[in-house]
Amino acid sequence: MNRVNTLSCAVLVVCYLNINGVVHAEPDILSRVDAIRAPGPNFSFEISLTSADNQRLKMSVRVKDQVKSLVRYLQPARIAGRTILFVERNMWIYVPGSRRALRISPRQQVLGGVISADIARMVYSLDYKVDRVELLEDESGESRRRLVLSQKSKDVAYSRIDLIVGGEEVRPLRAEFYAANGSRLLKTAFFEGYREVLGQKRPTVLRVVDHMAANVTTTLEYSNYSLDHTPASYFQPAFLKRLR
């Protein structure tokens, strides 16, 4: 009798949630989103960043074991050679002129409202968990869902992210980043320019709108993806001065 009651209650709850456009999250949905953004745990690529005032940056990025990233500035000439190392939640910058790698906080900015962590960190599933999933109005004939993510720990850059995904393959379409109290919208990122990259359609353009700076837009274009195994010792502050 108890089991029947419990089952009935569960069915009622599911029906209620579906009526209100809220559905259960698949357990690996964030990992699937990450797998579209990143072709594997070890890879490299290049980023061309264009800010609203038309400043351009070019960077090469190496990723290892999902959580380690090396970002080296290639252009413009006046900051070429700077390198940012991101290992889990640890971050260092090497400025050739300082002759030392300095620890910095993930919030420190690169340019045009894009913080370094936006570029170096590509895994939502490690930092965030899905609180709820909402079905959205189908505007383009494609099913869309809003994944409301909350931080797993306090040392991540954003406390809440609303991630809009499309289709059965859960392609990331848009991400809304919220401040510490979870209600103030800081930025919106649009995942665009889907192309076939290393066996799968992946976004190659990330457009970031900074709502804290009069909706200034920064565009990041991703290119030259390759699956590489960078030696572990490269991901040490002491190695940064050697990176070519």
Add this chain to the structure above:
Amino acid sequence: MQTKIVIRYMFKIGLRRTQSERLDQSPWVCSKLRSFAARIFIVIFVVIVCSPFQVALAKDGTWSSATNGIIHFGLENNSLEKNNLVPDPQQSGFKQSTKVQTSRVDFKAWKGLLEFNAQLRLALSSEKDSKAEVDQWYAEYSLTDELFLYLGRRNVVFGQSYGTNPLDVFFDPLALDRTLNEDRRRREVNGQDMLGFEALRSDTFSVIGYWAPSYSRLNQGRPDRALIAVTSLFLKWNADITLLAFEDSRPGVGLSFTKSVDDAILLYGDVSLRRGRDRFVISRDQGSAISPGDFLMQTSDHKQQYVETSLGFSYTFESGATINTEYYYNQNGYTDSEWGKISQIININAGNLAQGRYSGLPESNLLSLNSALRHSVVRRHYGFVRGYHPDPFDFGMSTEATVFHNLQDQSGVASLRLEYGVKSSVLLGVYISTNCGSGMDEFRLHSNKLSSALYVTVYL
């Protein structure tokens, strides 16, 4: 406290060092050992650099190279104010207005496991001698991805502090050109001639060691030096620790730690403990009055350890602005009592000069004192604040403001730097700094009041 008399400032002119003090600069190496060391140095050079060079050449592949550099044009202006220590700034060598042009070339070439690096710099000035410098030149050989041997001249820096870095143990901050930005300030200085290694274990542990002997033209004018540093990264705690041990005229040990508290807050500290002191003090019994016949003495004091520490905190706002605050303590600096005596000596000489007594001597005494008091900091307790914003006005101009404040006499130096990038390879910059305080306060001691620099840097 053991002291050795090196300057009789009142009746002898100029700075003179005793034989015993010269020996004190390198107490661990006698001349024979030094000569032997130099031979070993050359042998190791041949073994480490030349052999791999042959191996590298024998391997398939071609040489790759990268060259970049800058051309810098600057107009510097100093507003000077005479005081008791510097009664005539012009005569003391201070320049009011200077045009500078610096050209720097950085060159790197590599093939296989071998890499060569060089940094050459030509500095032209309207008021100072022109200089052609080789700041760095070294060859590095990668035994593996984790083990590197190198030989040549290079700059190696440890520590996290921004204001004064106690772990930059072999470097005199007075050599820094403060008008240069952070990208260039610590780069455009001469490195040390050294033989060294770096061993990196996985991604959490590293050992760095080098030996920089003073012989003939190698590290000319410097004592023999050696250093070993061990760094461990504690990734789960978002922290890292570096331990240092070093040999020098003032040998010692050091510790650096940093920790990210969250995505915005950083805690850090650098501490060194060194044997001996490098300050000139007035030797005078307690209670007796200072007189013109007193001596200025250098303390060698090799039995006592002196602590230098910097403890810092940084916070990054959501706008990207970052604030660093640091407390700096230097036990090597003057106590209130020592500083009081020095102030009295300066004032006595300034009085004699004003009254025309002891023809010529007060001037030379003040010049000697001015030279003896040339340290990056002279007292013990300081506060430092730095504010940086990458683009506060939303048109690509970065802003950096700093204040370095003496907590004992409340004097300080405040600076502001604005930089604007024009296209991708030109940087326009303005730097202004002002020294605050009065009378014999530290930051008004050397007559500087207001400094400014306007510069254009072209990156090639």
